[in-house]
Amino acid sequence: DQQVKQNSPSLSVQEGRISILNCDYTNSMFDYFLWYKKYPAEGPTFLISISSIKDKNEDGRFTVFLNKSAKHLSLHIVPSQPGDSAVYFCAANGMEYGNKLVFGAGTILRVKS
């Protein structure tokens, strides 16, 4: 039972354009969401997070949008750079989960120069 779903296994974008990565969740108890980036042979690196009391959070080129009614969040990267090519994981957390993060399967982003 996948509570966090990233339905696009991969995404290819031209350098300078916008990358949009999507994530859906089913558990309404989730109220904190995170995005991690992972390069091969490295551990995941925290990118950006959002609490359910917000619908948008911005950090430089990265913006996360949350639509609670649709149980959907997205990560926008503008402008995309070749160094952004990596696997992006969406993760969810809730008060009853403590530190446990529930991850999606990941989306491979390729930014072409």
Add this chain to the structure above:
Amino acid sequence: KAGVTQTPRYLIKTRGQQVTLSCSPISGHRSVSWYQQTPGQGLQFLFEYFSETQRNKGNFPGRFSGRQFSNSRSEMNVSTLELGDSALYLCASSLISSFGTEAFFGQGTRLTVV
């Protein structure tokens, strides 16, 4: 400030053997969580330790166990290894054990069971 350190980086074991993986969290962090990553499955939560106590446990068989020492270092043990245990095992450390806390990951231990 040193990051999360996992040892060893790579391991090859035979079916039926047991294995112990080690994780040293960021200095001052008291929570250590373990995750298993397999292709196409994302990261699956194994368990979390805080102040030497298991706080949370995922849906893995009892062959998977862990512990945490007084210096917050943690070990994970897998007994009676199966081929399906081949995966990247990731350790994450957090300052506290609380919802909404950012987790910092190590580079992982790549376990191959043959």
